[in-house]
Structure formats: C-alpha cells, structure tokens
Amino acid sequence: MTSSAQPWPRAVAGARQESKVRSYARLAKFDVYDYYLSILVVLSAVLFPAAAFDAVTVPALLLFLAGEVLVTAAMVALDDVTGYYDGSDAANYGPDTPTRRLLRKPLVAGTLTVAEAKWFGWLAASAGGVLWLLAAVISPHSPLWTVILLAVTFVLMPQYSYGVKLSYRGFQEAFLAALGLALVLVPYGLIAGEFSGFILVQGLIFGMGPLLFGVYSNTNDIEGDRAVGRPTMAVLASAKGNARFIGALSVAEFAFGALGSLTGLAPWWFVLLMLPTTALRAVQFRIGFSGDGDIMTARKLGFKVHRVSVVLLVLANLIAAATA
Template sequence: MTDTALHAARPRAAEPKLVSYARLAKLDVFDYYLSLLVVLSAVLLPLAGFDPAVLVTLAVFGLGTVFMTAAMVAFDDLTGYRDGSDVANYRADPTLRRARRKPLVAGTLTEREVVRFGWVTAVLGAAILTAAVVVTAPYAPQWTIWLTVATFVVALQYSYGLKISYHGFQEAFIAGLGWAMVLAPYGLVTGRFDLFVLVQALLFGLGPLLFGVYSNTNDVTGDRAVGRPTVAALTTPRGNMRFVAALSAGEFLIGAVASATGIAPWWFVLLMLPVTVLRARQFGLGFGPRKDILVARALGFTVHRVTAALLVVANLVLAATS
C-alpha cells in the first residue's frame, strides 16, 4: 500500500496524547498480568510463613513486564502500520475492531512518537526487571534469570528487529510469553521449579494463544499480503479449524493428564471443566454455522480470565487442604 493510500485510510480524531499512548500500550488488555495472581496464590498459604518480600518482587516484576509488553505492542503496531496490514485489518470491520485501538491507523500518534515510546518503555522495562531479579527477589536461580532475559529480548524482536512473528513463530511466542510470566516470577519468589506450577503455566499461556488464533483467522488476508506466516495464513480454512480444535482439546488434556498422573490433585480436571465448556462455545461461534470469528475472539478473553481465576482457586484449595 502506498503512503498516500495509508494516510487516506487513517481516520483522524483528536484525543489527549496520554490516552493515545495508553491505547498504544494496550493497557486495557491485562490478561498476561493475571499471571501474578496465579503465582501469588501458589505461595500465599500458610499466611504464617508468607514472606512480604514476595509481594514486593511480584509488584516490581509485574511493573517491568507492563513496560516490556508496552514496548512489544508499540513496535508491533509500528510494523503493522508500515506494512499496511493494520490498515487493512482494522478498517475492514469498524464496528467490531475500531481503528482507534491502533493510534497510528487512527492518526493520533506519529511514527516518530511510537518509536520513541517503544524504546523508552523498553529501557524502563529492562531496568525494572533487572531490579526485580537482582534487588528484590528472595531467590534468583539461574534458570529464572535466563528465562527473564530471553523473554525480554524475544519480546522486543516479536515484530521488530528480527521480526520473529514474520518467520513462523508467532503462535509459539504468544503461548511462551504466558508460560514465562508464570514460571519466572514463581522461581524468583520460591527458588524452585514445580511440576504443578508448570501445568498451570501451560494452561495460562494457552489462554492468550486461544484468542490470538481467532484474531489470526480474521486477519488471514492481511497477514498473507505482508508475508506473515501464521497458521491461518499458511494452511486452508479446514486446516486452520483443525489446528484451533487441537489447541482447544489440548488444553483439556493437559489438565486431565496432570490429574491422572498425580501432578495435579485428582479434582483439578473437574475444577477446570467450565473452561472446557467455554472453549467448546468459543469454537462453535468461530467455526460453526455463524462463523463469528471476532465474537469468538472476544469470548476468548473471558475464558482466559476464568482460567486464571480457577487456577487461583486450585492453588488456595490445595494449600488449605495439604
């Protein structure tokens, strides 16, 4: 798309810069940050043995991830605007996906402002995460340090620099970020690796992935046009449907296998059944007769939040009954 066409497509609307920067940082999408509540619930009980340093570490680590994520999504918007995919995808259905969520598309921020915001938040994120690991964390096993560093570095390369999401790794990164945001802070506050927490991390990371794949299904035309190889763009509609079905079924199987093998309590799979029911509903909306992909995507946020809440419940019940 030419520069002239891009600018013609931008609906300009005045709004305070602070609001535009908040939109750019996607601060209303807090789903990754729910990992902190999951980790807190895993270490909270018994209260008599709770170390207040845990709260400090989780707060500092969480703030660092907010800045890291703000940088990641800012650079993602920049790349999507420059290659034209955001203009195509967000102008296709102005009712369900308002272009205002993309300040570059809406014309409320300039490229220069977005680049500056991306690098400032990246530097702040790096500094705050370093403080979480070096200054506040009660423990700092080597694996948590490397996991935190790798997550930060890869996040900035998601669609900028190396542009890993343009080389077939988009879905893996979306899930991996969720996994890291459970495992890394848990390791920092406990100094150990736990298989049940790993199960929770896997389920938590599938949440963002299972609204990401519905977004990719909707954005398939724009992604193909710019060579972004998501599964939806690389395969047929039937193949993509099977991929989403496999992810949905895999989410249930993770909990079922964990309960069957003793990694999780026997009742864990039963506790998570509401998520399975909601996933079936989500799949039916997206790939059934109605084919309401964006409605299914929106439901995915609710499903992820229910997942996080149930993981918190699981941790509290397990600790209270142990």
C-alpha cells in the first residue's frame, strides 16, 4: 500500500496525550542511539598519534554525528508513516501486544498526524544532509570513495521503508548491517583519508549489532509483516529456519573478528578481546529460542550486547595505538 492510501484506523481510542516535543522525540526514536555509537569507534581509531590529530577532526566528527542523528530520525519517522498506512504498526503495537509500548508509535497512538510525521521526516533528512555536506567540506580529507559512500548512504536511508521501500523488497536485513558499516567507514575516511582493513572488520562487527536486534524484532512481528507483504527472513522461513538464520548471523559476527585476526587485517588478539560479545550472543540466542523462547527479552539483550561490543571496539583501537 502506498502512502496515498487511506490511513489505518487508530488502534486505541483516547490514547494518553503528551507534548508534541515528546511525541516528535518518540517518532525519531532518540532513545535508540545504537547507530550513533559509530562515532566513538571512529574517534578511538583516529585519536592517536596525538601529533596527527587535526584541529578540525572533532568539529568534523560532531557535524557528522549531528547529521547521522537527523538522517536516522528521518528514516525511522518515514518508516512509521509506512507502518501506519499499511497497518503493520497497529498490528505489532496494538493493545493485544503488551510487551510493546503504544506511545512509541505516535501515529498509531494519535499523538501526531501523518502530515506532521512527513514534515518532520523530510526536514530532518534535509538538515542532516546539510550537516553531512559541511562535515565533508571541513574534514581533513575527502577521498572519492568516502564521498560516494556518504552520498549513497544519504540517498538510501530515507528509502528504507518509504519511497523505494527497500525493507519491503527483501533488503531489510542487508540494509541494517550495511548501514552500520557505512556509518563507520565514512567518518573514518573523512578523518584518516584512507581505507583501513582493521576499520572494515570493525565496521562489519558494528553493523551486526543493529541487525541482531532487528532480526529478533522481526521474529516477534511475523504476523504483522506477513500481512503487509514485508518479506523478512522471519516471514519467509520456517520457525526452525529463522532460528538457524539468526544463529548463523551470531556466528558470522564472531567470524568477522576471527578472520580479521587470522588474515592480519586485525591484530592477533582482536578475536580474543571480542569473546565477551560472542558469549553474550550465545546467551541471547538461548533466551530467544530455547524451550518456549522469549524473543522480546532476547531483543532487549541485543541492545546491551551491541553496546558491549562498541566498548570492546574502542578498547581495541586504544590498545592497537598503544602497541603500534
């Protein structure tokens, strides 16, 4: 269903009202800041040696971060517009899904209108694009591959569930991981001016974080996604096949670090440093799929695992710099 279709009926009449500012913050999902942590990974990678730390590094990274926040806010706001029109958010966040808070979906809760969400989305995307352009202009370097990747990222992010609707065309899982990778590679390229195999390994691991709480969400949202034709792996595969897919993704996250250490792209000790993430992924999988399973608890743990992973990536960069 396109955005010109008739809106889905309100899921809950008389939902508790709140301030517009709070509703816009919920629309932007500012409390889910996991993609924004990419800037910490990059900062730790370029911090040393101090003599090479350019005076514009911090301003450029801050501009990139601000743009990242705004473009991501646009992406999730427009995702909510599509989810409202096709009814998937009403199904996944309705009164019969007590593990979800309805107010997290302001359009379904009735605290914002579709017009307000669209205006917010496009204004945020435009402002974010300007900030990314400024970051590229003032950054110490601007290699062509970085500029192209930045432009592609900017164009594709609003298309996640709106416009081209990539997540409705079988690209959702790949998009979530690729976005995390791009949000590491681009700012690093702007500051360092070069490609780094170690940063590539870190970007791949970083991108697995959002993917690995996204696929648990998809497992919870199978019925709503199937009803609107959103072909996530959870919808397409059997229950056992979906569990195997998520298990394979968890193993792949470990494999990126292991292959990095084996090939020399990462220090030999990197895979050992990242073992706490691997152990937590095993716990997450057991919670989600052993016995009756508790998918939403496993999803919630996924946020914590990703944040632990970021801390370890930052530590890896600091250790690498200290032992160089």
